[in-house]
Amino acid sequence: MANHKGEPECITCRFHEVKGTRIFCKKYSSEIPTELGPYLICRLWQGQDGKTLDENWKNKHLPLEDVLYKHDIYRAHAPKVVKKFG
Numbered sequence: 001m002a003n004h005k006g007e008p009e010c011i012t013c014r015f016h017e018v019k020g021t022r023i024f025c026k027k028y029s030s031e032i033p034t035e036l037g038p039y040l041i042c043r044l045w046q047g048q049d050g051k052t053l054d055e056n057w058k059n060k061h062l063p064l065e066d067v068l069y070k071h072d073i074y075r076a077h078a079p080k081v082v083k084k085f086g
Helices: 055-061
Strands: 016-019 022-025 030-032 067-070 080-084
Touching: none
Parallel strands: none
Antiparallel strands: 016 022, 022 030, 067 080
């Protein structure tokens, strides 16, 4: 799950934590299903610098709270819900 450009996704979020070969979200206290590949993101994403997602983009593309989406920024398809937190 390499991300060399800093695009918003779980592995670039300030709330992600690596434990061995597993990735956890500290915000939701939940394991991230890395077997689904890259481009996993939720509405609460924050960059290491504190940057957040644009509100208009977030409301349009990631409308549900407490949900993990798969969203490939390089493809035209809509984000897909892959996990509900809590």
